Amino acid sequence: MTFSLPADPPHARSLTDVMPQLIAALDGRSKWFPPAASAIVFVIDGLGAHNLAARAGHARFLTAAGGKKSVARTVFPSTTAAALTSLLTGTAPGEHGIVGYRVRVPETGDAVNQLKGWESDGLDPRSWQRRQPLLEREAARGRPCFVVSRRAYAGSGFTEATLRGAELVTAETLGERATLAADLAAAHPGALVYLYAPELDTVGHRLGWESDEWAHALEGVDAASRALSDRLDPSTGVVVTADHGMIDVPRHRQLLLTDGDGLVDGVEIIGGEPRMLHLYTAPGAAEDVARAWRESESDRAWILTRDEAVGAGLFGRVEDAVLPRIGDVLVAARAGVVYYDDRLDDKAAQRMVGQHGSLTNEERVVPLIRLGAFA
Structure with missing residues (x-):
């Protein structure tokens, strides 16, 4: 790592x-x-x-x-x-x-x-x-x-x-x-x-x-x-x-994810919350997604694959049935930023100021x- x-x-x-x-x-x-x-x-x-x-x-x-x-x-x-x-x-x-x-x-x-x-x-x-x-x-x-x-x-x-x-x-x-x-x-x-x-x-x-x-x-x-x-x-x-x-996290510190920016390529579902994303990727795409995020966001977030997060003990002991609930790639904000999926029609969450999760x-x-x- x-x-x-x-x-x-x-x-x-x-x-x-x-x-x-x-x-x-x-x-x-x-x-x-x-x-x-x-x-x-x-x-x-x-x-x-x-x-x-x-x-x-x-x-x-x-x-x-x-x-x-x-x-x-x-x-x-x-x-x-x-x-x-x-x-x-x-x-x-x-x-x-x-x-x-x-x-x-x-x-x-x-x-x-x-x-x-x-x-x-x-x-x-x-x-x-x-x-x-x-x-x-x-x-x-x-x-x-x-x-x-x-x-x-x-x-x-x-x-x-x-x-x-x-x-x-x-x-x-x-x-x-x-x-x-x-x-x-x-x-x-x-x-x-x-x-x-x-x-x-x-x-x-x-x-x-x-x-x-x-x-x-x-x-x-x-x-x-x-x-x-x-x-x-x-x-x-x-x-x-x-x-x-x-x-x-004020509005100007929000990072909005959208098609074409490279960070959602290979991502099928964005879960978690704005300061701790679970990225569920297409089969075989996890390493590419992790690489893209690290190249773009490593100065503002910890980027881990599921195996890295489990190996680091972040979730404690992880049982087999729980493993697929964890994102293939995790994005945990280190700086005072949040990540929103701007492709969603409902923008209400973007009005939130107080944040946590990381x-x-x-x-x-x-x-x-x-x-x-x-x-």
Whole structure:
């Protein structure tokens, strides 16, 4: 390989290990956390450690509760579908099979949205996602398990694939959700509670994490975190984390792919997302596609064939059934750029400012902040 991939520090903590360590803490045997009577994992979608540090004045509670070493590494690709599935199964994308945002289904050849495309494309949540959710396993063992989230996610394919087995409790405001999570943990000793906040990510994608609106949303997240901490039973432990960080990419940094530029020659499907493309190529075309991309984009992106990515361990251990879901060629942005297929009629995605998915620290390093019994 003619490129150098970023390496995690030797003792870096992985998002994949958070839930197993929380469960171990409930049994008094965690290597990360002190013993706790109940545990809450509070996932703030889109809050990278870099984003939090840069806007520390808007998140004084979380900043004070954390520290320079209160971080973990999310998975690759650094995208919600892959990361939350790894968090909630304790396994890497190469095992659970959710290897990106839009991924080709080998049996049909369709590229399916891994967050919202389950129902329309007929994916079976109990087989396409290949590992048992930890909440389902723990509930079967008799542990009280709860998901506190928005009503809109109830019954979705992704929810079934990753959160089944737990009792879903919904509320529309984050403050209400924080209160519910604390109360459930206190009322059910031994409980495992998953608390989810999508608000920050939504604003970040639309307006960017450097916007005033994102700072205001962060203040709301910080206030909810403080309220959660204040309401906790002293024996309840909380860890605040995220699925990925975010990079702002303005319109003039978008690189548009179109017929005739040489980068789509031999490419049958463009999957993934703008900062981490899965390129599914025509038979025998992978090396030519990789060569064309390296000649054009190697100063702005890491370009890998599937074999190179698997050999580098980017997806963890990859099972045979998952291999064809991974692109024949992967394009992971290194500079502050994104890649869009401009041949598509729908240009709505090109209005997105906040981006993620690649290997940079800004996208992969997330908070790991301890509250309550874990502080």
